Amino acid sequence: MGAADGAARLKEYTEMRQVGEGAYAVVYKATHAASNTTVALKKCIDKFADGQPSSLTRELELMRAVRGHEAVLELLDSFVVKGRLFIVLPFVSGGNLLELLVARPAGLETREAADLLRCLCAALAHLHARRVIHRDVKPENLLIVHGEPRRAKLCDFGEAVRRVDGAPRTEYVATRWYRAPELLAHARRYGEAVDVWAAGCVAFEMVAGSSLFTAESELVQQAQLAALLGKGPQLLRSKLSGIALRAHNRATPAAWHVAFGEFVEACLRLAPSARHSAAQLCAQPLVAPGGPALTEATALFTEATALFTEATALSAACAAPPPPPPGACAASDARATLDLSLIHISEPTRRTPI
Secondary structure (H helix, E strand, O other): OOOOHHHHHOOOEEEEEEEEOOEEEEEEEEOOOOOOOOEEEEEEEEOOOOOOOHHHHHHHHHHOOOOOOOOOHHHHHHHEEEOOOEEEOOOOOOOOOOHHHHHHOOOOHHHHHHHHHHHHHHHHHHHHHHEEEEEOOHHHHHHEEEOOOEEEOOOOOOOOEEOOOOOOOOOOOHHHHHOOOOHOOOOOOOOOHHHHHEEEEEOOOOOOOOOOOOOHHHHHHHHHHHHHHOOHHHHHHHHHHHHHHHHHHHOHHHHHHHHHHHHHHHOOOOHHHHOOOHHHOOOOOOOOOOOEHHHHHHHHHHHHHHHHHHHHHHHHHHOOOOOOOOOOOOHHHHHHHHHHHOOOOOOOOOOOOO
16 A cells, blocks of 8 residues: 555545544545545554554454455445555444434334344354454444344444464453453453354343443443343343333334343353354344244243233232231232342443443
8 A cells, every 4th residue: 555545545535524533543424536425434543554463454354354244334445644544434324323222212122123133143143254253342333224124234343353263362352341251251262252242232232221231340340240140040031021011112012022032141141152153143033034923932921921010000009008908918929029020120321331
């Protein structure tokens, strides 16, 4: 990439306007004059030395390796101007998933989330088949494409790495809230399962409207993780059940809620080997073409919802003045308490992840 060549290629883009800025790059919206195409120009802040190993050369190499999938943001071109690398990408006008969730604090309807998760799973399966680990799956890195159904594209390969069997890797990657247990434990040897864990966290956040983990330090995050999954999946299941009963989800057929719970559970398992692969996630009922079918689990979910309604009414009756005669509610108290705990979930909050 010659300096003169890079400067000449930059002149091919007009109407440049800054639309974003991060720690490592500034992003511009621009028009490619010859084709009249709107693109995103990512100007990397770090100096780029062509031919010398660096995180930027790795990012470019991996973006070239994963080209050709509709759910992965495509590398269109790259060039260097005055030691700064410019990466040319398609401009996606729908913003990213984080922006969508900020606008929808109660979360997305389950079927809407399923359309986006279908794209995320397909993108990860494409990467993993090429032995590429993204290592930074989070709402900001999922770009939204307008249309029906809504689609998404996985972007930002700055943390991506090619898996080499047995080779140690840095453990300090991924945004903390989406960091897999093995990364929190500072493992140096890990694989594609870290992306699957992050996908489960993103799936939960899509429908809940709040992050599953919101720790401000690694130590607190480890404690949150141990509290949630240390004694099995029961507490996670209770949170998933609660999501299904939120107002914006109650009109959704129960099969979707069951499938959503199964999807998240398949991702959020402590042992990396126990998690589904991205290819297996693509076959999950939630993201399969046509959506989940009516199953026996759906009937059980419907029955559990009815029990919840009954338990809520019973609890309210027991608490209302005047107090009932001694023993009137005692026979049903245990079931009421159990059902209410199964559907408990905290109110949605949104904060900027660290």
